[in-house]
Amino acid sequence: MIHSQQASAAYRAATMTVPPLHAVVMLYDGVLVRVRNAAAAAERGDWDRQSDEISRAVDLLRGLLAALDFERGGDVAMRLRQTYQANIRALLRSTREAQAVAMCAKIEDGLRQLRNAWAEIAGMPESQPNRMVDPA
Template sequence: MIPSQRANAAYQAGAMTVPPLHAVVMLYDGILVRIRNAGIAAGQNDWARQYEEVSRAVELLRGLLSVLDYERGGDVARGLHQTYHANITALMRSVGRSEAHEMYRRIESGLRELRNAWAEIAGVPESNPSEAAEGK
């Protein structure tokens, strides 16, 4: 199974056990953890782990991308499509770069805002960077 199919399958499985909006928030949480881990790996010059964490974050973003409903979502879905693609590109370009940690901080900040917007809609608590650092 290719990574995007795995991500889509994970989303579909999650959607069967939790409300769909909660599944979206959980996917964002997973992405944020992976980005934080990639930053830690970059700081340790552990390029293999950095690449693995970035790849996992990208896989989750592709999962979110694959379930966008352009008919019902209209401009919002198109905007999310562009945002996900831009983040995927930025993440893939970050591996091994000296400024990777700063790149991850900016990417994480933007995605956390999106995550918290979805969380508000879903009625789940917001997250903050200190919680992500603690692995919550």
């Protein structure tokens, strides 16, 4: 719960320094790094790190979820809510799972498509699949 509040606070702070669409893309970038790190940790059998990275990714997705405006967003906001919730459940299911690497890759690919759609709207560059891992 604390992480969710931090993710929401990070989103609010980011929107004060960068345009809101850029903040959304930056949050997606953060999620993608965490999912990639979780996959790498699972591949090494480092289940504690995998769990931590999944927790961070889930917190960022919850931040995106909390930022949805259902009055202005209508059906799009509803579909995004369903997508974020489905990805949260999938990430949590991947914890300590034998197929975690494949599960994370599938989640990452789907989220990258969403990220790139937001980036296109914001006039930002597209993100390419990158299996590099953030050391932190």
